Amino acid sequence: xxxxxxxxxxxxxxxxxxxxxxxxxxxxxxxxxxxxxxxxxxxxxxxxxxxxxxxxxxxxxxxxxxxxxxxxxxxxxxxxxxxxxxxxxxxxxxxxxxxxxxxxxxxxxxxxxxxxxxxxxxxxxxxxxxxxxxxxxxxxxxxxxxxxxxxxxxxxxxxxxxxxxxxxxxxxxxxxxxxxxxxxxxxxxxxxxxxxxxxxxxxxxxxxxxxxxxxxxxxxxxxxxxxxxxxxxxxxxxxxxxxxxxxxxxxxxxxxxxxxxxxxxxxxxxxxxxxxxxxxxxxxxxxxxxxxxxxxxxxxxxxxxxxxxxxxxxxxxxxxxxxxxxxxxxxxxxxxxxxxxxxxxxxxxxxxxxxxxxx
Amino acid sequence: xxxxxxxxxxxxxxxxxxxxxxxxxxxxxxxxxxxxxxxxxxxxxxxxxxxxxxxxxxxxxxxxxxxxxxxxxxxxxxxxxxxxxxxxxxxxxxxxxxxxxxxxxxxxxxxxxxxxxxxxxxxxxxxxxxxxxxxxxxxxxxxxxxxxxxxxxxxxxxxxxxxxxxxxxxxxxxxxxxxxxxxxxxxxxxxxxxxxxxxxxxxxxxxxxxxxxxxxxxxxxxxxxxxxxxxxxxxxxxxxxxxxxxxxxxxxxxxxxxxxxxxxxxxxxxxxxxxxxxxxxxxxxxxxxxxxxxxxxxxxxxxxxxxxxxxxxxxxxxxxxxxxxxxxxxxxxxxxxxxxxxxxxxxxxxxxxxxxxxxxxxxxxxxxxxxxxxxxxxxxxxxxxxxxxxxxxxxxxxxxxxxxxxxxxxxxxxxxxxxxxxxxxxxxxxxxxxxxxxxxxxxxxxxxxxxxxxxxxxxxxxxxxxxxxxxxxxxxxxxxxxxxxxxxxxxxxxxxxxxxxxxxxxxxxxxxxxxxxxxxxxxxxxxxxxxxxxxxx
Numbered sequence: 044x045x046x047x048x049x050x051x052x053x054x055x056x057x058x059x060x061x062x063x064x065x066x067x068x069x070x071x072x073x074x075x076x077x078x079x080x081x082x083x084x085x086x087x088x089x090x091x092x093x094x095x096x097x098x099x100x101x102x103x104x105x106x107x108x109x110x111x112x113x114x115x116x117x118x119x120x121x122x123x124x125x126x127x128x129x130x131x132x133x134x135x136x137x138x139x140x141x142x143x144x145x146x147x148x149x150x151x152x153x154x155x156x157x158x159x160x161x162x163x164x165x166x167x168x169x170x171x172x173x174x175x176x177x178x179x180x181x182x183x184x185x186x187x188x189x190x191x192x193x194x195x196x197x198x199x200x201x202x203x204x205x206x207x208x209x210x211x212x213x214x215x216x217x218x219x220x221x222x223x224x225x226x227x228x229x230x231x232x233x234x235x236x237x238x239x240x241x242x243x244x245x246x247x248x249x250x251x252x253x254x255x256x257x258x259x260x261x262x263x264x265x266x267x268x269x270x271x272x273x274x275x276x277x278x279x280x281x282x283x284x285x286x287x288x289x290x291x292x293x294x295x296x297x298x299x300x301x302x303x304x305x306x307x308x309x310x311x312x313x314x315x316x317x318x319x320x321x322x323x324x325x326x327x328x329x330x331x332x333x334x335x336x337x338x339x340x341x342x343x344x345x346x347x348x349x350x351x352x353x354x355x356x357x358x359x360x361x362x363x364x365x366x367x368x369x370x371x372x373x374x375x376x377x378x379x380x381x382x383x384x385x386x387x388x389x390x391x392x393x394x395x396x397x398x399x400x401x402x
Numbered sequence: 403x404x405x406x407x408x409x410x411x412x413x414x415x416x417x418x419x420x421x422x423x424x425x426x427x428x429x430x431x432x433x434x435x436x437x438x439x440x441x442x443x444x445x446x447x448x449x450x451x452x453x454x455x456x457x458x459x460x461x462x463x464x465x466x467x468x469x470x471x472x473x474x475x476x477x478x479x480x481x482x483x484x485x486x487x488x489x490x491x492x493x494x495x496x497x498x499x500x501x502x503x504x505x506x507x508x509x510x511x512x513x514x515x516x517x518x519x520x521x522x523x524x525x526x527x528x529x530x531x532x533x534x535x536x537x538x539x540x541x542x543x544x545x546x547x548x549x550x551x552x553x554x555x556x557x558x559x560x561x562x563x564x565x566x567x568x569x570x571x572x573x574x575x576x577x578x579x580x581x582x583x584x585x586x587x588x589x590x591x592x593x594x595x596x597x598x599x600x601x602x603x604x605x606x607x608x609x610x611x612x613x614x615x616x617x618x619x620x621x622x623x624x625x626x627x628x629x630x631x632x633x634x635x636x637x638x639x640x641x642x643x644x645x646x647x648x649x650x651x652x653x654x655x656x657x658x659x660x661x662x663x664x665x666x667x668x669x670x671x672x673x674x675x676x677x678x679x680x681x682x683x684x685x686x687x688x689x690x691x692x693x694x695x696x697x698x699x700x701x702x703x704x705x706x707x708x709x710x711x712x713x714x715x716x717x718x719x720x721x722x723x724x725x726x727x728x729x730x731x732x733x734x735x736x737x738x739x740x741x742x743x744x745x746x747x748x749x750x751x752x753x754x755x756x757x758x759x760x761x762x763x764x765x766x767x768x769x770x771x772x773x774x775x776x777x778x779x780x781x782x783x784x785x786x787x788x789x790x791x792x793x794x795x796x797x798x799x800x801x802x803x804x805x806x807x808x809x810x811x812x813x814x815x816x817x818x819x820x821x822x823x824x825x826x827x828x829x830x831x832x833x834x835x836x837x838x839x840x841x842x843x844x845x846x847x848x849x850x851x852x853x854x855x856x857x858x859x860x861x862x863x864x865x866x867x868x869x870x871x872x873x874x875x876x877x878x879x880x881x882x883x884x885x886x887x888x889x890x891x892x893x894x895x896x897x898x899x900x901x902x903x904x905x906x907x908x909x910x911x912x913x914x915x916x917x918x919x920x921x922x923x924x925x926x927x928x929x930x931x932x933x934x935x936x937x938x939x
Contacts, residue, residue: 055774281767282771282773284765286773288730288732288758289788290755290757290788303775
């Protein structure tokens with residue numbers, strides 16, 4: 044199957060893939076990162092305060108998906124069941140069984156039965172300890188990782204689309220379009236993003252999408268210059284001119300002939316956009332202008348570490364998880380950059396001079 | 403004159419890249435005071451053998467066999483000794499004068515550098531010697547040019563500076579690797595005459611690498627013909643040209659495009675222009691008046707009949723390509739362009755794009771004009787799919803295969819990518835891309851100049867055949883008069899954007915009326931006694 048996929052790729056892509064694979068550090072980093080992300084995508088199955096499946100009184104229950112009222116299990120309140128309640132625990136032990144996830148806490152579960160005052164140090168119950176509100180740190184890290192990566196993914200994709208579109212139009216048409224476009228982007232990039240976010244935080248309670256939207260307004264600016272330069276160069280290439288002479292409309296020429304070439308410079312930029320997005324989100328959370336309180340966020344963990352120096356596991360966890368994630372991304376980015384670098388490609392596949400058996 | 407002991411000697415020299423042999427058992431000798439021409443098509447191993455002998459190849463190359471410069475065994479030299487030899491006893495001139503000078507240093511500094519390295523000259527002495535060298539290579543105003551930057555010089559002037567650097571240390575051997583390929587024909591002659599004069603004055607041996615037999619005939623004493631890394635034939639130029647021994651040499655000698663295009667059927671003109679002109683505005687300096695616009699093309703009238711070929715001839719900078727772009731509406735222009743009864747200079751946007759199907763173009767560089775990311779079938783079918791969206795996939799595929807067959811490409815090439823093809827095959831793909839739209843006019847912008855002679859001949863024959871079968875009109879732009887003669891019914895000679903001379907192709911080339919055309923014809927070395935159309939042989 045692998046063969047079928049690679050043989051459909053163009054030879055240039057195949058050669059780049061080979062170079063990327065040849066870079067062991069980048070290749071391993073990519074897989075480690077993908078594995079971590081896959082694990083964090085299944086965070087609900089790994090760290091949750093509800094059992095995954097349970098059997099009670101000869102009946103099957105799936106608390107993971109369905110909210111059952113406490114009355115189902117012999118409780119008194121018609122509200123959602125707290126499975127950590129000792130009374131419910133006893134009921135379950137007597138009348139059936141429950142399959143718990145490996146970490147029986149979600150990111151916002153307050154552990155009411157702690158042996159130590161919070162923040163509690165790591166032990167068998169909380170593998171990385173708890174934070175100052177008694178929430179499990181490992182669970183928060185897993186959810187926080189997922190949130191950071193998802194945020195960065197959406198932000199990167201969004202800025203990629205905006206940046207390529209705006210940079211492409213400026214570069215391809217050049218002249219007055221370019222001149223006016225460049226001045227507008229310069230003015231726009233003069234706006235202070237962080238202040239804008241802080242001011243905005245006093246008007247609305249910024250959630251995931253709010254933050255994303257505002258950051259998206261500015262994060263494409265870095266891409267514009269790269270894409271514009273590539274399009275400016277490519278529009279004078281002969282095959283672009285040939286396509287123009289063939290009568291293709293600008294949008295087709297840009298899409299089929301110019302964009303694939305501009306993507307090389309753009310894609311090398313992507314991993315760094317990605318790390319930038321994660322860092323910005325973390326910084327905002329650290330300052331308290333980011334995601335709403337209670338959200339699992341690595342920035343908030345850093346802030347807790349700073350406020351609780353007597354609980355070093357908080358700071359260390361935040362540091363290790365952030366630096367691991369960013370290092371992996373930088374390694375992947377380096378690998379990508381090298382794979383797209385024509386000099387590396389030539390070096391990787393030194394071929395003898397072309398032999399001509401001409402037509 | 404040539405003395406007997408060889409200056410440079412190869413004893414069954416072989417060069418291989420990663421186990422693939424590119425030069426096989428090459429033996430030759432260059433004597434003092436003589437020019438040995440190494441001739442072959444691209445990829446025949448001419449440059450590789452010279453670079454290999456001087457150990458200038460990348461590390462994955464293996465050079466075997468004996469190579470001697472005078473009494474020195476080049477195979478045993480240590481890196482330090484090489485440094486003294488290259489640029490000292492051996493001078494190099496490379497093909498691309500635009501890139502072989504460092505753009506950040508003045509001429510004086512670049513020449514002085516080799517003088518300092520090999521002779522220890524510096525300061526005033528080096529400058530004095532540099533000035534003398536510039537005089538030797540016949541550059542005008544050497545005092546001013548010493549402080550010129552490379553970008554201020556023309557191609558020919560830069561090549562002269564390169565030559566000055568190559569002879570700066572009185573080398574015994576000069577290796578000239580396609581020294582004139584990037585230059586205009588008239589400049590070529592001057593440069594080669596200069597090289598011959600310097601050779602005689604300093605008693606150097608010269609290894610002259612080229613693909614152009616025309617230059618060999620006039621500027622070399624002996625010639626070695628290479629094909630696929632093997633020497634086909636070595637001997638005195640006169641002998642080889644008169645009585646070629648190997649069949650390959652005969653093909654090469656016979657490769658000059660011959661024959662004439664089919665006669666033009668009568669009809670009203672397909673394309674007509676009146677007062678077509680192109681000018682570029684020059685940038686305005688601060689507080690200065692805007693300088694007058696640069697006239698890239700002065701107003702000109704031309705007309706092309708259906709099935710006719712109009713050749714446009716001129717040196718670089720004469721406005722040939724500008725004319726082509728103006729006709730194709732790829733550049734802003736003034737004046738009327740009348741295409742089969744319609745003023746296409748007034749059209750724009752979608753209306754113009756629909757008309758584009760009827761006038762297509764083939765560009766000069768077969769390596770740059772095909773998108774490297776698309777397979778051949780996509781490249782060829784792209785215009786068809788856009789102009790005829792109603793065609794279904796099977797029909798598009800059928801037409802692509804048909805067209806590829808017409809231009810003489812193998813059938814299995816549709817799924818392959820451009821980089822798998824040679825220059826000649828790529829140019830055929832470019833022709834296929836144009837003719838699949840069944841245009842009435844095809845603009846050919848130097849379609850043969852990046853190709854070897856034998857391939858040029860095949861392409862010219864293909865184009866003529868297409869014209870005969872389909873009655874396409876060509877606007878054929880070239881600086882190569884031999885190709886133009888084989889293609890065009892009429893020619894138009896351009897110089898600095900102005901029409902110098904125009905008329906029937908045969909008449910203009912055989913009896914040029916202006917000095918400029920005469921110079922072009924002489925430089926091209928057209929052999930009229932061989933041509934079949936003159937009727938006098």
